[in-house]
Amino acid sequence: MVQRALIATTALLIGWGVFLGITVPPEATQGDFAKMFFVHVPSVITAYLALAVGLVMGVWYLVTKSRLADRLSAGAIEIGVMFTGLTLVTGMIWGKPVWGVWWSWGDARMMSTAFMFFFYLGYLALRRAIPDPDVRAGRSAILAIVAFAQVPIVHFSVTWFRTLHQGPTVIQPDFANAPLDPVYGRAFGVNLLAFLALFATLLTMRVALARLEEASDAPISRDAVAGAAIVAPELGGADG
Numbered sequence: 001m002v003q004r005a006l007i008a009t010t011a012l013l014i015g016w017g018v019f020l021g022i023t024v025p026p027e028a029t030q031g032d033f034a035k036m037f038f039v040h041v042p043s044v045i046t047a048y049l050a051l052a053v054g055l056v057m058g059v060w061y062l063v064t065k066s067r068l069a070d071r072l073s074a075g076a077i078e079i080g081v082m083f084t085g086l087t088l089v090t091g092m093i094w095g096k097p098v099w100g101v102w103w104s105w106g107d108a109r110m111m112s113t114a115f116m117f118f119f120y121l122g123y124l125a126l127r128r129a130i131p132d133p134d135v136r137a138g139r140s141a142i143l144a145i146v147a148f149a150q151v152p153i154v155h156f157s158v159t160w161f162r163t164l165h166q167g168p169t170v171i172q173p174d175f176a177n178a179p180l181d182p183v184y185g186r187a188f189g190v191n192l193l194a195f196l197a198l199f200a201t202l203l204t205m206r207v208a209l210a211r212l213e214e215a216s217d218a219p220i221s222r223d224a225v226a227g228a229a230i231v232a233p234e235l236g237g238a239d240g
Contacts, residue, residue, distance in 0.1 A: 002204070003201070003204050003205070003208075006197065006200055006201040006204060007201055009197050010194065010197040010198050010200075010201045013190060013193050013194035013197050014194045014198070016190050016194070017038065017187070017190045017191035017193075017194040020038075020186065020187035020190055020191070021035050021038040021039075021187050021191060022035075024183050024184060024187050025183070027184075030097075030098055033094060033097045033098055034184075036090055036093060036094040037094075037184065037188065038187055038188055038191040039086075039090050039191070040087060040090040040091055040094055041188065041192075042188070042191050042192045042194070042195040042196075043083050043084075043086045043087040043090060043195065044083070044084075044087040044113075045192060045195070046080075046083045046192075046195040046196060046198075046199050047080050047083035047084040047086075047087055048151055048155070049080075049196070049199065050076045050077065050079045050080030050083060050199055050203075051076070051077060051080040051084075051120070051147075051148055051151055052148065052151070053072065053073070053076035053080075053203075054073045054074075054076040054077035054080060054144045054148070055073075055144055055145055055148040056073075057069045057070070057072040057073035057076060057141075057144075058073045058140070058141035058142070058143075058144035058145050059141070059145060060072075060073075061073060061137055061138075061141045062138070062141050062142070065134075065137075067137075067214070068207075070137040070140070070141070071206075071207045071210040071211065072203070072207060073140065073141060073144055074127060074140060074206075074210065075202075075203050075206035075207050075210060076203055077120060077123055077124070077144060078124060078206060079199055079202050079203060079206065080120065081117065081120045081121060081123075081124060083195075083199070084113065084116060084117045084120065085117060087113060088110075088113060088114060088117060091110065091113075108157040108158065108160070108161035109154065109157045109158050112150070112153055112154045112157045113154050115150065116147075116150040116151070116153075116154055119147055119150060120147055122143075123140065123143050123144065123147060126139060126140060126143060127140050133214070133217075
C-alpha cells in the first residue's frame with residue numbers, strides 16, 4: 001500500500017515537474033538550454049542525499065549489526081550511483097551548447113564528480129566480490145563512511161577552485177541571495193520533490209528485492225526439503 005502511494009505520488013510530481021519545466025520562459029543568456037537545470041541540479045542533490053543515507057545506515061549497521069541497515073545502505077548507495085551518473089550525463093549535455101565542450105579535464109567539479117562516481121562503483125564491486133553476508137556488510141559499511149568524504153569535496157570544488165563550472169546556485173551558505181528567478185525556483189522545487197520521491201520509491205523497491213535475494217541465497221536445511229524424511233529401503237530379508 002505504501003509503495004503504491006509512493007509510485008503514484010512520484011508519477012504525479014514528475015508529470016507536474018515536466019510541465020513546469022517546459023512552460024517556463026527561456027533564460028536570458030542560455031535560452032531553453034537553461035531548462036536542463038531542472039534535471040541536472042535535482043540529480044546531484046538527490047545523489048548527495050542517497051549517499052548520505054548510505055553513510056548513516058552504514059554507521060547504524062556497525063553499531064547494531066542490523067540486516068535492514070545493510071540493505072538500506074547498499075540500496076541507497078546503488079541509487080546514489082545512478083543519480084551521480086545522471087548528473088554527469090546531464091552536465092555534459094548542458095555544457096556542450098553553453099561552454100562549447102562536452103567535457104573539460106581541467107574542471108574541478110566535473111573531475112571530482114567523475115572520481116566519486118567511479119569510487120562508488122568500486123563499492124558496488126566490493127559487495128559483489130564478497131560472498132559472506134556478514135563480512136560483506138561490515139566492509140561495505142566502512143567503505144560507505146570513508147567514501148562519503150568525497151561529497152563535500154564535490155560540492156565545494158566550485159568554491160575552492162575557479163574553473164569552467166559556475167559557482168553554487170542552490171545549496172550555498174548565502175541561500176537568501178541565490179541568483180534564482182522565482183519562476184525557475186518554483187519549477188525547480190517541484191522537480192526536486194519529484195526526484196526525492198523517486199529516490200524513496202526506488203529505495204523501498206530495492207530493499208524489498210534485497211530481502212528476497214537474501215532469502216534465496218540462504219542455505220536450505222535437509223529437513224526443509226520435501227521428501228527428506230524418505231530413506232532408501234533395505235533390500236534383502238533375514239535369509240538374505
